[in-house]
Amino acid sequence: MKKSDVGGQAVIEGVMMRGTKGLATAVRREDGEISIKCGNVVPITKRYTILNIPFLRGIFVLIDSLKIGMSALNYSSSFFEDTESSKFETWLRKKFGEKSNDVIMGFTMILALIVSIGLFVGIPTGVASLFKRFELSAVGLNLIEAFIRMIILVTYIYGISVLDDIYRVFQYHGAEHKTIFCYEAEERLTVENVKKFSRFHPRCGTNFLFLIMLVSVFIISFTGWGGFFERLLIRIILIPVVSGITYEIIKWLGKSESKIAKAIAYPGLQxxxxxxxxxxxxxxxxxxxxLLAAEGLEEEEMTIVELINIGAKTLNEVKIDSARLDAQLLLGKVLDKNKIYIITNKEEKVSNKNKKQYLALIKKRKAKMPIKYILGEGDFMGLDFFLEEGVLIPRSDTEVLVEQVLKMIPENEDLEVCDLCCGSGAIGIALAHYKKNIRVECIDFYAVPEKVTKKNTARNHVEDRVNYIKSDLLEVPINEEKKYNVIVSNPPYIREEEIDSLMQDVKNYEPRSALSGGEDGLLFYRKIVDQSKKVLIKEGILSFEIGYDQGETVKNLMEDNGYQEVKVIKDLSGLDRVVYGKFSY
Structure with a gap:
């Protein structure tokens, strides 16, 4: 086990570490990124060697540590300040300028000291004095006082630990201990390695609190049991003595593996x-x-397989079925390599820059963002499409619609086709790719589908035969008196009340405008069927993707509006998926 003097404390959403190269405070910002502030803080006992005398140095180290700790807390809290300054803070800033923070910190420390003395010294000694009537010795009364102080301390800690914000601080406290243990064991500082270690460390400030009480009982027992204010004054005066002795014990506990040391440390560890x-x-x-910043160390690079294992484990924790595959695809995106390369080069080292990018993508996937949005692409009908949030992700179910329409388009006829509610343009572009004689107009109403469709048109080299029109359904084609041989559409068709019950990756990320078909899911079918009669040629084809329970309803709707030979096509699961028919004037 490596001996080190690395120490630290938890702060708001972060950890402060003090190492051989200085002091570093790392904070997890609200955007998920980690900000690190480093400083070369020289311990007070090194700045003033006269203060480094054993048993004398303890009180000075304690004050210095409190000051450094408050500074780290102020730094961490600065990332989460969302309230206006009070009039008192504004006055201090006007009065003291750049030194106002130091004034506020000093005032806070004094106030905290007064409250602590009242809570952990004044109340215990006051309550203990009530037992004097039982003619107990000074030692007995001091033991009662220490017992009361311990009850107050434990009750106070337990009380604040149930608060969500304090609970998170205590989690960072546990992370600090585990990380230091891992470093002292000379193991690689990885999340998985750190997890293996205990969160109970003998050099912890919690041990310091317990030992202060233990030492104070011994020291104060020699002072008798005078009046209340006499006792209070004695206890305040003896704080430097008690702190000095306790500090030396803590230093010894951190270095010793003896049974005595473990026995002394045990209550504090509990x-x-x-x-x-x-x-x-x-x-x-x-x-x-x-810790790495405080020790001046570079983060060790990890291998492809180590990162894949971390990513897969993270995604498995949130029950993502394709966890390992997703992890491979995301690392492949960062490294610009395909899946085969990732699998066959598992021992290759990955730079820390790429590791950071990869873990950021894993975090997005853990939040159930669809993998195709993160990758920025997906396949449909054997073609590659650019994708981003704001367009529906093309599904394999929709390929049933495309395949059916391809069957109905003659091989050598020049036809005008409309892909209505086009989203990414996947349907229209796929039709144009496989039928070289058709011209396609992709129609949508929003900015993102326009951008994505145009990118995909160029990506699949069909710019000469695929055009984009911004229109609220068929309003523009109607106004321009356009005529189509085929209208194909995958409109929004999910009932509004059902959207909140969809999977997280759908309801939280895919555009609601591409999902909601109104109260009964048929809003867009009614509008499109009605408008289509104004732009379809005689015997023109209207073909829809539908929900599994909408086949007969949409079929009846089309027949009621003059469509003939209306048929419902099932998908590979045996569910209704497509309705098409021919328009007859």
Missing amino acids: LQRLTTKEPDNEHIEVAIAA
Whole structure:
């Protein structure tokens, strides 16, 4: 086990570490990124060697640590300030300028000290004095005082630990301990390695609190049991002595493996069950970043297979069935390599820059963002399409619609085809790719589908035969008196009340405008059937994708509006998927 003097503390959404190269505070911002502030802070005992005398240095180290800790807390809180400054803070800034933060920090430390003395010194000694009537010795009264102080401390810690924000701070506290243990064991600082270690560390400030109480009982027992204010004054005066002795014990506990050391540390370690909580991956990542910066170390590069394992495990935690495949595809995107390369070069090292990009993509997928949105592409009908949020992701079910329309288009006739509600343009572009004699107009109403369709038109080299029109359904073609041989459409057809019950990756990411078909799911079918009669030639074809339970309803709707030979086609699962018919004047 490597001996080190690395220490730290949890802050708001982060960890502060103090190492051989300085002090580093790492904070997880609201956007998920980690910000690190580094500084070359020289310990007070090195700045003033006279203060480095054993048993004297403890109080000065404690004050210095409190000051550094408050500074780290201020830095971390600066990322989450969303309230206006109070009048008092505004006055301080006007009065003290750049030093206002130091003034506020000093004032806070003094106030915290006064409250702590009242809570952990004044109340315990006051309550303990009530037992004097039982003619107990000074030692007995001091033991009662220590017991009361311990109850107050444990109750206080337990009380604040149930608060969500404090619970997260305690998780970062656990991550700090685990990371230091991993570093001291000279293992690679990875999330998986850090997880294996205990969150209970003998050099923790929680141990310091317990040992202060233990030492104070011993020291104060020699001072007798005078009046309340006499006792209060003695306890305040003895704080430097108690702190000095406790500091030396803590330093010894951190270096010793003896049974005595373990016995002394045991109660404090058990108290850490309250002040530390098991961290998750994100907490550990922050702690690792802080320690590496504090020790001046570069993050070690990981191999392809290590990153794939991390990604797959992360995605498995949220029950993504294709976890390993998704992890491979996402790393392939970052490295610009295909899946075969990822599988056959698993021991290749990945730069930390690429690792960071990869883990960011894994985080998106963990939040159930569809993999095709993250990759920015997907396949449909054997073609590659550019995709982004704002257009519906083409499904294999829709290929049934395209294949049916391809069967109905003669090989050598020049036809005008309309892909209505085109989204990514996948249907119209696929038709144009496989039928070289047709011209296609892709119609949609929103900006993203226009951008995506135009990109996909160029990507699949059909610019000469595929055109985009911005229109609210068929309004523009009607106004321009256009005529089509075929209208094909995959309109929104999900009932409004059903959208919230869809899978997370659908309802949270895919455009609602491409999903909701109104109250009964038939809103767009009614509009399109009615408008189509004004732009279809005689015997022109109207073909829809439909929901599994809409076949007969849409068929009847088309027949009621003059369509003949209306048929319902099932998909490979045996569910209604396509309705088509010929328009007759």
